[in-house]
Each structure stands twice: as structure tokens, then as C-alpha cells.
Amino acid sequence: MTTQRTLRRGVDGQLVDAAQELAHVYLKGDPRRLNHSAGAARAAAYAAAVLPTIPADVMISAAWLHDIGYSPALAETGFHPVDGAVLLRREGWDDQIVRLVAHHSFSRITAPFYGADAALAEFAPLDGLVPDVLTFADAVAGVDGRGATIAQRLAELRQRPRGSTGVPPDVREQWYGLITASVDDVQRAIRSKPLAR
Numbered sequence: 001m002t003t004q005r006t007l008r009r010g011v012d013g014q015l016v017d018a019a020q021e022l023a024h025v026y027l028k029g030d031p032r033r034l035n036h037s038a039g040a041a042r043a044a045a046y047a048a049a050v051l052p053t054i055p056a057d058v059m060i061s062a063a064w065l066h067d068i069g070y071s072p073a074l075a076e077t078g079f080h081p082v083d084g085a086v087l088l089r090r091e092g093w094d095d096q097i098v099r100l101v102a103h104h105s106f107s108r109i110t111a112p113f114y115g116a117d118a119a120l121a122e123f124a125p126l127d128g129l130v131p132d133v134l135t136f137a138d139a140v141a142g143v144d145g146r147g148a149t150i151a152q153r154l155a156e157l158r159q160r161p162r163g164s165t166g167v168p169p170d171v172r173e174q175w176y177g178l179i180t181a182s183v184d185d186v187q188r189a190i191r192s193k194p195l196a197r
């Protein structure tokens with residue numbers, strides 16, 4: 001895996017190209033999730049185009065890469081945000097992308113229930129609207145990349161098999177509330193921008 005290493009700094013879209021390529025490498029066996037990632041990248045691109053404070057290449061790349069940790073090839077902790085971020089840090093990706101992936105969609109809330117809180121603590125979260133945009137992109141992409149409302153996103157999260165992780169219902173509701181507020185913040189920021197004429 002050398003392509004993304006040489007392109008990690010990103011010039012004229014090369015960062016996004018490398019992120020897209022790496023997502024295809026790790027998610028090729030999971031086309032639904034790959035389509036979801038493509039949808040997240042489109043949503044991130046849209047938000048970045050409207051919101052001048054959002055770094056487009058970093059944002060779109062993080063969206064492409066946020067779920068690569070689901071790849072069985074990367075399973076270390078079993079907590080996909082950390083497993084993806086560990087690979088990206090090892091491969092020398094932009095630090096903002098690494099941290100965005102590690103903390104995407106409020107992973108800090110569920111990490112303890114996967115025994116992954118110590119591993120997550122190796123990655124500092126970002127502040128401000130940037131991580132909210134990734135949460136927004138993850139939510140509105142839909143499970144198959146065809147788009148979703150926040151209500152559909154929460155319904156999908158509620159239906160997921162719990163497995164042995166045992167995230168308590170009250171913690172799950174707290175998590176859903178944070179995701180909803182984050183998506184609301186981004187949608188409000190987008191709405192506040194006048195349409196280009």
C-alpha cells in the first residue's frame with residue numbers, strides 16, 4: 001500500500017483520489033458499505049462547498065475512509081473507528097483525517113462498551129464544526145449511499161444487532177441525541193448561507 005503514502009499531503013484532489021482508492025481496497029467485499037462511504041463523501045463535498053470553514057479535501061477524504069475499520073483485514077480492537085484510524089496513522093495519513101475517523105459520529109460514547117476507550121484515547125478529537133460535518137455526512141448518506149433523513153438514520157441505528165457489546169439503552173439515547181444535534185448544527189449552518197446567484 002504505497003499510493004496513499006505518497007499522496008497523503010493532498011494536492012489538487014489527489015488526497016481525495018487516494019482516500020477513494022483506499023476505501024475501495026478495504027471495502028471491496030462490502031459494496032453496500034462502500035456505497036454508503038461514497039454517499040458520505042458526496043454529502044461532505046456538498047457541506048464543504050457551502051461552508052467556507054470546512055477543509056474540503058480533508059472532509060471528503062475522511063468521509064471516504066471513516067468506515068474502513070469494518071474491514072476484517074483491519075480488525076484489531078473490533079471497534080471500527082479505532083481500527084480504521086490505526087491503519088491510517090500507520091500509513092502516514094493527514095492527522096486531521098486520522099482523528100476524524102477515530103472519533104466519527106461520537107465514537108467516544110460507545111467505545112467503552114467495546115473495551116476500546118483506551119485505544120481511542122490515542123487520538124485527540126477535533127473541535128468545531130468539522131467533526132459535525134462528518135457526523136452529518138455519515139447520517140445523511142444512508143446505509144447504502146442513497147440518502148437518508150436523520151429519522152431514518154436513527155431508525156437504522158436502533159435496528160442494528162447489539163451483539164455482545166451491550167451498550168445500555170440510556171447511553172444509546174444519549175448517543176442518538178448527540179448525533180441529532182450535530183446534524184442539526186450542520187443543516188442550520190448550511191441553511192444560513194445565501195444561495196449563490
Ligand SMILES: [Fe+2]
Nearest residue numbers: 036066067138
Ligand atoms: Fe458510516
